[in-house]
Amino acid sequence: MSDNPAADAVLNLVKQQHDVLEKMLNNVSQAGEAQRKAAMGSLERFLSAHEAAEEAYLEQATKNLENMQGWVEKLTELDYTSSDFVTRFGEFQKELINHTQTEIQHTIPKALRDMTQAQIDLVQSAFERVSETAEPVE
Template structure:
């Protein structure tokens, strides 16, 4: 947070989300039944919108400050994580390989967050004004509002792909979730 206005900047916002993601990873590992299902659904949603917003807003801005190699490495990590997350989403929590693949996702996500926090974010903070970092936080919130709520690795990691494909895919995801919620409520 900036001390002048109390407004959150983009780096603080993303680090806060990293903490939420870590907590959800732990909850999925330690819970069972409906609680585990809900924690996994929230993890899928948060990772999908978080990565989409980073790809649209943060990584392009960080290229000048952190360099292409750093940003390209983060994009590869995100692409790998999206593929794993999609695999887990498709197989379901009861699949025999879920635990093994979830452990791989956890390692990938935690390593990725650590790399962002140690390399990309400090460079971005150093090379970007406080006012721009606050504006970027608002842009990330907007990008997350229209982002898909589940992984779509076939969309890639390019910001233009996210801008063009993100809103229609997000609508599809939200309709799919609403239909699933409706079915569950009527089956109970």
């Protein structure tokens, strides 16, 4: 952790959201064919809100998001009940987990070190809004 409690709070909030994303990924991968579309929809909505917060405030994270957005677009074009979806979703799941780990270990701490306190407060507020609007995840 850093010597800035506000920056630490942002990093912890993003970690919590990454945990939610991981649960949502597991929900999709473990869902039966009938439930998969709904689980994928919840994942898409949360990921979209999380990405919007990153895009607004974290420049380097924005550059890393383009690949994730491409994955989601490709997945939504597939039949959720197909084996092709299952295979590609598994690949996406690995990519997204790698992406979130890189953010927590490198991208976000570096971005926060370069921010003023006012900027950190804005970032925290943006991620708090994402958490407040998130759908419940079992």
